[in-house]
Amino acid sequence: MDIREIARRAKVSTATVSRTINRVPTVDPLLAKRVWRVVNELGYYPNRQARALVSGRSRIFGLIVSEITNPFFPEIVQSFEDLAVQHNYELLLTSTVHDPKRMEMSVRRMIERRVDGVAILTFGMEDSLIGDLRFRKVPLVFVDVGPRMPGVSNIRVQYQEGIREAVQHLAALRHTRIAFVSGPLALRSAVARKAAFEQSMQEIGLKVARELIIEGDHTMKGGMRALLELLSVRERPTAVLCSNDMTAIGVMREAFDYGIRVPEDLSLVGFDDIRMAQFMIPPLTTVQMSQTELANLAFQALLNHVESDSLSLKHKEYILHTTLVVRKSTAIAASSSAEEKAAKARRLVSRTA
C-alpha cells in the first residue's frame, strides 16, 4: 500500500495525495476530503524513508551519550523524546560506553541515517569526528566543550552559581572545614566544578585545605574511597561537597558503614540532582543541573539550526543555570557544639578502630 494506491482509490493523482497529506493549502477541499477518507480507511502511513530521500531531511535528531545507564541521562533522553514527538522528529540514540570505537561508530551511524542534527552529551569528541559531521553540514550542539564554529552551538553550564549557593549554605550552617571530592580531572566539567568550589570558598574567606580536596571519578566507588581518605586526615571535615551525586552516594554509603551519621556527623552535598538523589536516605541536598532544561536547550539549538537557513551558520551559546536544592543531608556543623563533638569523637573512634 503506497501513495499510488491511495491516488487510484481516491481517483486523483499521486501529487494531489502528497499535497493533501502535507497540508498544502491550495488543494481543493473536496478532493482533500476524498483523499483523507481513503487514507483513513486503508490506514495508510507514508513511508518516511522515501520522504527523507526526496526531501533531503530525515527528521531525525541524533543524541550521543556516554552510557544510557548513567543516571544522569534517562531524564534527558525522556525529555528529548517528548520534544521529538512534539515536533514530529525521531530520536536516534547512541552510546559510546567510553569506547573511542563506539564513538566513531556513533558518528558513522548518524551520518548514514542522515540525521538533521546531533546533540553530543559525552563531554568531549575528537576533532576529526566533529569534522566528519560538519563536513556534511550536520548541525551540532555540545555541552561546555563545543568548539566555536559555525553550525555548532554550545550549552554553557553555570557551575559557579549552584556551587556558590552550596558553599554558602554550608558556611551558614557553620561548617568551615569543607571537603571537595572532584570528578576525574581529565573532564572539563569536573575541572570547572572544582574551580567553582575553590573560588566560592575564597569568596567568603574560607581556607581550602589541600588534604580536603580529593580526586574522585564520578562513581559510587570513588566516593567511598574518597571518604576513606578524608577519615585519615588529622582534622576531619564536617561537610563534603561532591562533584556529582553518585560520588555523594558513595560517600554516604561509606559513612554509614563507619557509623558516621549524615547529616548529624557529616553534611553532604551532591551535584546534578539525578532522580535517585531524592530516594536516598536521607534525601540528598544537591546542586541541580536540570536535565529537562538541558534537553530543551539542546533540542531547541538543533531546531534553530535546521529551521532557519540564514542563521544556521552562526555559532550560538546557551546558558544552563544551576541552583542548590536543599534536602536532608545537610545540617548545622556538629563541631559547633562541644557536647556533640565529643559524642561524635567517641563514636568514630569506636567504629573505625
Next chain:
Amino acid sequence: MDIREIARRAKVSTATVSRTINRVPTVDPLLAKRVWRVVNELGYYPNRQARALVSGRSRIFGLIVSEITNPFFPEIVQSFEDLAVQHNYELLLTSTVHDPKRMEMSVRRMIERRVDGVAILTFGMEDSLIGDLRFRKVPLVFVDVGPRMPGVSNIRVQYQEGIREAVQHLAALRHTRIAFVSGPLALRSAVARKAAFEQSMQEIGLKVARELIIEGDHTMKGGMRALLELLSVRERPTAVLCSNDMTAIGVMREAFDYGIRVPEDLSLVGFDDIRMAQFMIPPLTTVQMSQTELANLAFQALLNHVESDSLSLKHKEYILHTTLVVRKSTAIAASSSAEEKAAKARRLVSRTA
C-alpha cells in the same frame, strides 16, 4: 557525494560500488580495492534511507517502553543498543508515558519508519494496535502479555522461581509473619508476582494473613504508604517482600523515618534488581529479573523472525528466569529472640507515638 560519484572516480559502475560495499564475493579484488580506496578517501557513507527503500528492510528495531526514566529500563535500552550495534541495526526508542495517545503515536512512528520489528515492554497494548502492526507483518515480541499468534513472540517470566527463593530465604531466617506489597493489580505482571508469593508461602505451610497483603503501585510513595499500613496492624510483620524495588525503597525510607532498622527490625526484599538496589543503604536483597537477559531475548526474538522467512510465522515463547540476590536488607527475624523483641517494641512505641 553519492554512489555515482564513487563509481565515477573509481572508474567502475555504480553496481560494482554497491557490490563492493555490500561485500558481494564475486567482485574482482582489484576493482574492489580501487573502490575501497575512493570510498575511504572521500569518507563516503551509504545512505541508509535509500538502501532501506530499495531493499525493503530498514534495519531498525523499535523498542516501546512506558517511561525511559523508570529505573527498570535504562539497562534494557543500553543492552538493546549494544546488540543493535553488533548486528548493524538501529534502535528506535519510544515511550508511552502511560498515555494511550502516545502509545498510538509510538505504533504509528514505528510503522512510518518501517521498522523490521518491535519489542513492546509496556505490559499491555490494545488489540487494534497489535493489529495495525501485524497487518504490516511487523514481527513483535512482548513480555508476558503477548498474544498467541504467528509473527509475535513472547517472553515468559518465571516469577515463581525467584519469589519462592525469597520466601524460603526469609523462612530460613525464621520469619513467619511475612508481608507482601503488591503492584497495581491491573497489571498482569503484578498479579503474577502476588500469586507467586501466595503459592510460595503455602508451599511451606506459612499462613498469609490478609492484612499483610497490601496493594501498592510500584512507586516509592506506594511503598511508604504500605509500610504505614503495616505498622497499624495488630501483630506486625518481621519481613516484607515487595513487588518491585522502588516499592521496597519506599518501605525502606519510611522505615528509616520511624526508626525501624533494616534489616535488624525488619527484613526487606525487592523485585527486579534495578541497579539502584545496590546503592541503597543497606544494599537491597532482591529477586533479580535480569534486564540484560531480557533485552537479549527480545532482540534475538526479533532477529529470528527477520532472518528466517520460513519460521517467521511461528509464535515462539522464551523463558526468563528469576533468582534471588541476597544482599544486606535481610537478617534473622528479631522476634526469634525475646530480648530483641522487647527492645524493638520499646523503640517502635516511642517513635510512632
Next chain:
DNA sequence: CTGTTAGCGCATTCAC
C-alpha cells in the same frame, strides 16, 4: 565478473 537499466515511495517541478 561487470555494466546497464529499472524501480523502491515519495515530493516537486512543470505544463495544463
Next chain:
DNA sequence: GTGAATGCGCTAACAG
C-alpha cells in the same frame, strides 16, 4: 488547482 513526469540514492535484474 491538478496531473504527468522527473529524480532523491541505492540495489537487483538482466544482458553482456
